[in-house]
Amino acid sequence: MSNKVLVTATINDEERSFVCEPRQSLLEVLRDVLHLTGAKEGCNNGNCGACAVIMNGVLVNSCLVLGVEANGAAITTIEGITPKEGLHPLQQKFLEDAALQCGICTPGFIVAAKALLDKNPNPTEQEVRYWLAGNLCRCTGYDKIVRAVLDAAATLRAEKQAA
Amino acid sequence: MQAFSYVSARTLSEAADILAREGDQAKCLSGGTDLIVFLREGRRSAKVVVDVKGIPELNQLGYSPKEGLTIGAAVPLHRIYNDAHVIEHYPGLIDAATLIGGIAIQGRATLGGNVCTASPAGDSIPILIAYETTCIVASRNVTKAIPLEKFFVGPGRTVLQPGELLVALKLPPPKPNSGAAYLRFIPRNEMDIAVTSAGAMVVLDEDKRRFVGARLALGAVAPTPLFVPEAGAALTGQPVSDEAIEAAARAAQAAARPITDMRGSAEQRKHLSYVMTKRALLRAIERARGG
Numbered sequence: 001m002s003n004k005v006l007v008t009a010t011i012n013d014e015e016r017s018f019v020c021e022p023r024q025s026l027l028e029v030l031r032d033v034l035h036l037t038g039a040k041e042g043c044n045n046g047n048c049g050a051c052a053v054i055m056n057g058v059l060v061n062s063c064l065v066l067g068v069e070a071n072g073a074a075i076t077t078i079e080g081i082t083p084k085e086g087l088h089p090l091q092q093k094f095l096e097d098a099a100l101q102c103g104i105c106t107p108g109f110i111v112a113a114k115a116l117l118d119k120n121p122n123p124t125e126q127e128v129r130y131w132l133a134g135n136l137c138r139c140t141g142y143d144k145i146v147r148a149v150l151d152a153a154a155t156l157r158a159e160k161q162a163a
Numbered sequence: 164m165q166a167f168s169y170v171s172a173r174t175l176s177e178a179a180d181i182l183a184r185e186g187d188q189a190k191c192l193s194g195g196t197d198l199i200v201f202l203r204e205g206r207r208s209a210k211v212v213v214d215v216k217g218i219p220e221l222n223q224l225g226y227s228p229k230e231g232l233t234i235g236a237a238v239p240l241h242r243i244y245n246d247a248h249v250i251e252h253y254p255g256l257i258d259a260a261t262l263i264g265g266i267a268i269q270g271r272a273t274l275g276g277n278v279c280t281a282s283p284a285g286d287s288i289p290i291l292i293a294y295e296t297t298c299i300v301a302s303r304n305v306t307k308a309i310p311l312e313k314f315f316v317g318p319g320r321t322v323l324q325p326g327e328l329l330v331a332l333k334l335p336p337p338k339p340n341s342g343a344a345y346l347r348f349i350p351r352n353e354m355d356i357a358v359t360s361a362g363a364m365v366v367l368d369e370d371k372r373r374f375v376g377a378r379l380a381l382g383a384v385a386p387t388p389l390f391v392p393e394a395g396a397a398l399t400g401q402p403v404s405d406e407a408i409e410a411a412a413r414a415a416q417a418a419a420r421p422i423t424d425m426r427g428s429a430e431q432r433k434h435l436s437y438v439m440t441k442r443a444l445l446r447a448i449e450r451a452r453g454g
Binding site: 003005021022044052055058060061063065068069071112116130131133134135 | 168169192199203212239264267271
């Protein structure tokens with residue numbers, strides 16, 4: 001019953017085909033099959049957000065998606081947010097604002113924040129806090145993370161205006 | 164996780180055939196935010212997981228002033244709370260859809276799934292009962308309509324038989340001068356399971372001074388989400404007054420039969436049934452009056 005299935009998906013703008021068992025989560029497929037280890041396994045039950053990815057424009061926890069469900073989907077992981085050279089403004093501001101300690105939750109926070117800023121380039125602090133309520137950090141507390149997201153939003157708006 | 168095979172069904176009859184063949188060893192997958200966790204933790208077992216998101220009937224989200232609102236069982240919450248018709252006509256549903264999980268959960272989780280998981284604390288259920296929701300259930304040969312308040316038989320258990328699946332939820336069009344609201348009590352600000360919750364819908368007369376009708380349901384105070392017709396009866400025909408609202412809240416408190424668990428004691432939940440009913444009614448009345 002557990003025959004492997006061929007799945008084709010666009011992952012970080014690149015068409016990828018892979019073979020997986022139906023019981024494998026998208027998170028397991030990303031990490032163990034495609035070796036994209038940016039998404040992290042925290043709770044593995046949808047509480048912590050460390051495995052967040054953007055699927056067809058929608059923020060999801062990849063531990064709560066089956067790999068086979070990705071067939072035909074477009075998926076963006078933290079690897080796809082990182083530019084070829086340098087860092088994304090969110091990554092840069094997380095560093096500058098010291099918005100991380102151990103770093104396990106960081107990819108999930110950055111992917112979630114990216115999904116927010118794609119929809120709303122100028123969020124209020126409350127909107128950032130509400131949006132990130134599904135991401136848990138057990139090191140820093142959240143103030144620096146929220147500040148980093150607001151700072152990155154300002155940078156992105158300035159970049160867009162300059163362009 | 165246990166091994167299973169996966170089928171992405173394209174039509175209702177394809178899904179119904181698999182469910183008829185495999186019985187309770189076939190499980191429907193919509194958003195997966197409950198099912199994948201249940202399978203991983205061994206709380207449910209499946210030989211076949213039938214992905215129902217590709218079935219048109221389960222993906223519809225439509226409103227008409229005559230027919231009301233139809234929500235396909237596999238429509239994710241983010242589509243529901245971003246829908247202009249839902250925002251305009253069913254604000255009580257927005258209350259519930261925006262507080263289930265965080266944004267990443269709302270990107271996948273569905274009302275159909277919330278109903279079929281049948282948690283006594285399921286956040287969408289009291290307000291859907293208050294809105295007089297009907298469940299459209301299909302099997303290979305039959306389609307039937309079941310009032311939502313009759314859908315639950317126990318914690319995690321519904322009237323669905325092997326071979327049947329929930330296709331859609333149908334909410335009647337809102338009556339003139341009506342309003343609805345859902346509120347829950349949790350010890351945190353967000354992201355928690357209700358200790359007790361209340362969904363209320365009121366219909367007022369033209370002057371908005373008297374109750375023409377009302378429906379109330381409670382969450383997390385019984386083995387199933389609890390419809391409380393006594394609360395509606397206490398309001399119907401009465402002037403909108405502290406006394407009438409007090410009587411309805413006392414009726415809700417009397418109907419609640421909670422247990423003590425890690426989230427709260429039976430005594431606290433009894434008290435909360437009274438408090439949350441009052442607050443949900445006040446908010447519903449405010450909305451009926453245009454607030």
